[in-house]
Each structure stands twice: as structure tokens, then as C-alpha cells.
Amino acid sequence: MLKIKGLDKRFLVNGREVVALQNIDLDVKKGEFITIVGHSGCGKSTLLKIIAGLQSQDVGTITCHDRQILGPGTDRGMVFQEHRLLPWLTIRENVGFGLQGIDRKEKERLVEDHLRLVQLEGFGDAYPKQLSGGMAQRAAIARGLVNNPEVLLLDEPFGALDALTRIQMQKEVLRIWEEEKTTMILVTHDIDEAIYLGQRIVVMSARPGEIKAVIPVESSNAKDRGSTEFASIKKRVLRHFFAEEEWAAVEYAI
Amino acid sequence: MSNNRTRRYLTGSLLPILIALGWQAATGMALFTPAILPSMDRVFKSFVEMAASGQLAEDVLVSLSRVVKGYVVAVALGVVMGTFMGMSDFLHNFFSLTLNAIRQIPILAWIPLIILWFGIGEESKIAVIVLGAYFPVLVNTISGIRQTPQGYVEVARLYRLSRWTVFRKVYLPSALPQIFVGMKLGLGISWVAVVASELIAASAGIGFRISDARSLMQADVVIVGMIVIGVLGLLMDKALSLVFHKATPWTR
Ligand SMILES: Nc1ncnc2c1ncn2[C@@H]1O[C@H](COP(=O)(O)OP(=O)(O)O)[C@@H](O)[C@H]1O
Numbered sequence: 001m002l003k004i005k006g007l008d009k010r011f012l013v014n015g016r017e018v019v020a021l022q023n024i025d026l027d028v029k030k031g032e033f034i035t036i037v038g039h040s041g042c043g044k045s046t047l048l049k050i051i052a053g054l055q056s057q058d059v060g061t062i063t064c065h066d067r068q069i070l071g072p073g074t075d076r077g078m079v080f081q082e083h084r085l086l087p088w089l090t091i092r093e094n095v096g097f098g099l100q101g102i103d104r105k106e107k108e109r110l111v112e113d114h115l116r117l118v119q120l121e122g123f124g125d126a127y128p129k130q131l132s133g134g135m136a137q138r139a140a141i142a143r144g145l146v147n148n149p150e151v152l153l154l155d156e157p158f159g160a161l162d163a164l165t166r167i168q169m170q171k172e173v174l175r176i177w178e179e180e181k182t183t184m185i186l187v188t189h190d191i192d193e194a195i196y197l198g199q200r201i202v203v204m205s206a207r208p209g210e211i212k213a214v215i216p217v218e219s220s221n222a223k224d225r226g227s228t229e230f231a232s233i234k235k236r237v238l239r240h241f242f243a244e245e246e247w248a249a250v251e252y253a254i
Numbered sequence: 255m256s257n258n259r260t261r262r263y264l265t266g267s268l269l270p271i272l273i274a275l276g277w278q279a280a281t282g283m284a285l286f287t288p289a290i291l292p293s294m295d296r297v298f299k300s301f302v303e304m305a306a307s308g309q310l311a312e313d314v315l316v317s318l319s320r321v322v323k324g325y326v327v328a329v330a331l332g333v334v335m336g337t338f339m340g341m342s343d344f345l346h347n348f349f350s351l352t353l354n355a356i357r358q359i360p361i362l363a364w365i366p367l368i369i370l371w372f373g374i375g376e377e378s379k380i381a382v383i384v385l386g387a388y389f390p391v392l393v394n395t396i397s398g399i400r401q402t403p404q405g406y407v408e409v410a411r412l413y414r415l416s417r418w419t420v421f422r423k424v425y426l427p428s429a430l431p432q433i434f435v436g437m438k439l440g441l442g443i444s445w446v447a448v449v450a451s452e453l454i455a456a457s458a459g460i461g462f463r464i465s466d467a468r469s470l471m472q473a474d475v476v477i478v479g480m481i482v483i484g485v486l487g488l489l490m491d492k493a494l495s496l497v498f499h500k501a502t503p504w505t506r
């Protein structure tokens with residue numbers, strides 16, 4: 001459904017060229033859950049922003065259902081690390097923020113449906129700052145989904161949450177994904193999170209930002225953090241982040 | 255909460271009480287001649303006389319109406335122009351150097367030119383107020399708009415909202431607290447400006463009354479005028495605060 005071909009992106013930083021993305025190829029199937037892991041600065045956010053249409057690539061093409069992506073569109077939703085709910089709008093207004101040009105009744109219905117989906121019914125009239133971090137992020141997910149996009153892009157959505165809330169939110173997202181069947185691409189630097197959520201894990205390296213490996217998570221056993229499958233996938237992912245001579249020590253530690 | 259508030263007001267009213275006591279003591283001991291510092295009694299009597307004759311009400315109404323007219327025009331101009339300059343880098347670069355230079359010129363220095371251009375009628379008095387109140391509103395609107403977090407603008411871009419909608423739903427509410435700061439500063443300057451403007455051939459108004467009383471050596475009338483301006487300005491400032499508080503429920 002989403003086809004990324006030969007994507008390059010460079011930035012000029014203080015007169016020096018930084019290759020943020022190099023030769024990125026990725027095909028995402030409809031309904032798939034893709035997770036992307038990599039060090040910070042390897043171009044993960046840039047990749048998501050290009051898919052969202054907020055930035056443009058230097059080279060390469062992205063198509064969604066064979067249509068070129070040239071700018072933002074309601075077929076793609078996005079959730080950021082900070083919830084980015086507008087402080088002056090209530091949760092209800094925030095969730096409905098992107099719903100333009102539709103009948104008011106329909107809008108109300110969609111907003112209520114999505115508040116229920118993220119289990120925030122009853123908080124519609126609250127302002128964002130009255131919500132906890134996890135609840136605010138759930139509202140942001142509702143806002144991202146309310147347009148019924150083909151794909152939801154999540155850029156380290158739980159990075160700012162405490163460990164327990166994060167685990168709860170991961171479950172929540174999995175449930176939403178199963179309910180809505182929306183294609184999801186989630187960026188994280190938490191390898192456990194990538195394994196727990198992803199059907200395929202895209203491992204990226206920095207400078208230049210490239211895809212090093214795409215690791216499938218086939219067995220459903222792998223979703224159990226205590227399973228041997230989980231541990232073995234974790235090893236396969238970690239393997240890409242360490243040089244040969246470091247690996248022995250790292251392998252021993254996990 | 256309300257206990258806290260009572261304490262705040264009590265603390266705040268200590269200084270005026272002390273000043274009044276000091277004033278009373280100084281005049282009681284005849285430290286100054288009445289021409290320099292009249293007694294509180296004397297000032298209060300003048301106040302009652304001016305109020306009874308209807309002169310005070312007339313002066314207040316005349317000045318207040320000038321302040322309101324000039325202020326409203328200044329706020330409208332400042333917010334509209336500040337929004338454009340805040341949202342467009344080109345307009346910002348085009349205007350800011352010139353406007354910054356003009357901003358440095360004190361209102362008093364403008365008065366001769368304003369008289370030449372607008373004459374000595376109402377227009378020139380209102381022009382002085384507009385000129386005084388415009389800049390704080392403008393500068394704060396620009397800075398409020400420009401400080402809008404780009405993350406929110408990015409969210410709006412995701413949904414391809416029109417520029418007008420982005421302004422209404424993102425830039426304006428984000429800038430509102432800062433615009434309010436500018437509006438409060440502008441209101442204060444409006445009172446400065448109205449007194450200055452009434453030095454131009456006026457026949458009524460608190461500013462006129464003060465300068466008229468000065469030439470007649472009536473320090474008591476001068477003080478009545480000053481206190482009236484202080485109290486009116488304070489009331490209007492509080493009223494604005496109340497409106498702003500209601501207009502930005504999310505900041506509570
Ligand atoms: N707008 C920008 N201007 C200049 N350089 C940028 C910009 N955005 C990202 N970069 C650079 O591109 C690289 C990748 O950034 P980013 O996509 O944010 O990485 P990640 O999300 O993986 O941490 C970094 O080196 C960053 O400094």
C-alpha cells in the first residue's frame with residue numbers, strides 16, 4: 001500500500017551537509033504494524049515527516065495506493081512524542097481538530113466514537129493540561145485516527161511517559177490496531193517496544209541514515225516479553241548496533 | 255482561596271494607608287505650605303465641590319471618551335498589523351526597522367506635528383492617544399504570534415487547514431496572553447497620552463483641569479485630578495484583567 005523507493009534527504013547544518021536519509025526502500029502492507037528502531041539522529045523523525053508530507057525528500061518517491069505523496073493529507077495521521085494538543089481547545093475540540101468540512105452531527109459522532117476508542121469518554125470537556133501524560137497521548141492518538149487515515153505515523157509516542165504508563169499504552173495501541181485495522185508505523189528507540197508492537201522491525205543506522213535490516217516478528221509467542229522468541233529477536237536487533245569486538249560482552253549481558 | 259485573596263487585598267492597601275497617614279502628618283505639622291502640599295481635607299473638599307458642580311463628571315467623561323476612542327483604534331491597528339507582521343517574515347523585515355525607530359520618539363515630540371496635521375480639535379487629541387497606545391499593542395502582538403510553538407503549526411499543516419483557520423485556531427489563541435499584556439500597557443499609556451493631548455487647546459478633560467489648576471496655583475485640584483486618573487486607570491485595568499481571564503479559560 002505504502003511504497004517508499006530510493007529516498008534521500010540531506011540537511012545543511014552550519015554549512016555542512018548532513019545525510020539524514022540515504023536510499024530508503026520500504027513497502028508497507030495494508031493493515032501492517034511496522035516499528036522503526038535506531039539511534040537518535042538516524043533520521044527516523046525525518047522519514048515519518050516525509051511520509052506525512054510535512055517535509056519533502058531530495059530524491060526518491062513515496063506512493064500511497066499508487067498515488068504520489070506530495071504534501072500532507074487526511075489519508076495519513078500523525079502522533080508526536082509531545083502530545084501537541086492545543087492547550088486552548090478542550091479534548092473534544094482537539095480530537096475533532098482535523099475534521100473539516102463535514103456535517104456537525106457526523107463530526108460529533110466521530111469524535112465521541114474516538115474518545116470511546118481511546119477510553120476517554122467523560123473527559124471531552126477537560127483541557128489538555130488537566131490530563132495525565134498517558135491520557136493526553138491517548139487523546140492525540142484519537143485525533144490522529146478521527147479522519148480514518150490509511151496509515152497512522154507515531155514518532156516515539158511514549159518516549160515521554162513513565163515506564164508503567166508506557167507498557168499500558170503499548171497494550172492500548174495494540175488493541176486499537178486490532179480494532180481499527182489501521183496501518184501503523186511507529187518509531188521508537190525502545191527495542192522491547194519495537195518487538196512487542198511490530199510485525200516487522202526496521203533497524204536503522206545513523207550517518208548516513210540507512211535501513212540496516214528488516215526483522216520479521218512471526219511467532220505470536222514473541223509478544224510475550226518472557227519468551228525465548230522475544231529474547232532471540234532482541235538479540236537479532238541488538239546485533240546491528242554493536243561492532244564485532246563489542247558484541248561478545250553485550251551478548252553476555254542480555 | 256478567598257481567604258488568600260482577602261489577605262492579598264489587605265496587604266495591598268497597607269501602603270496607601272501609610273501614604274495617607276504620612277500626608278496627614280506632614281500637613282498637620284505644617285511641613286509644607288498649602289500651595290505645595292494641601293491637606294487631605296482641602297483636597298477632599300475640592301473633590302466634593304468639583305463633583306457637586308458637575309465639573310468633575312464632565313472632565314472625566316471628556317477624557318474617558320478620548321481614551322476609549324484612541325485606545326480602540328490603537329488596539330485594532332496594533333493587533334491587525336502585528337498579526338500580519340508576526341505571520342509574514344517579509345512584512346516583518348519590511349516594517350520593523352522603521353517602526354522601531356518611530357517607536358523611540360516620545361509622544362510629546364509628536365504633538366507639534368500632530369497639531370499642524372490635525373489642527374487643535376478632537377482629532378489631534380485622539381491621534382496622540384493612538385500613537386501612544388499603538389506600539390505596545392503592536393510589539394506584543396508580533397512577539398506573541400511569532401512565539402507560537404511550531405509543533406502546533408505543524409499539526410495544523412497535517413490537516414491542510416486554511417491560513418485563516420490556522421490563524422484563528424492556532425496563532426491567535428497562542429498569542430492571546432501576550433496580546434493582552436500589550437493591551438494593558440497600551441491602556442496605561444493612553445492615560446499618559448490623554449493628559450499630554452489635553453495640553454493642546456482643550457477646554458475640558460482631566461488633563462486640561464490639571465494644567466489649568468497648575469497655572470492658577472490650585473495644588474488641591476491638581477491632586478484631585480491625579481487621584482481620579484489613578485483610580486480610573488486602575489479600574490479599567492482590573493476590568494481588562496477580568497475580560498482576559500474570561501477569554502482564556504485554558505490558562506486557569
Ligand atoms: N530541519 C532540520 N534542519 C537541519 N537538520 C535537520 C533537520 N531535521 C533533522 N535534521 C538532522 O537530520 C538528522 C536526523 O534527524 P531526525 O530525523 O530528527 O533523527 P531521529 O528522529 O532519528 O532522532 C539529524 O542529524 C538532525 O540533526
Ligand SMILES: [Mg+2]
Binds near residue numbers: 044046155
Ligand atoms: Mg526523532
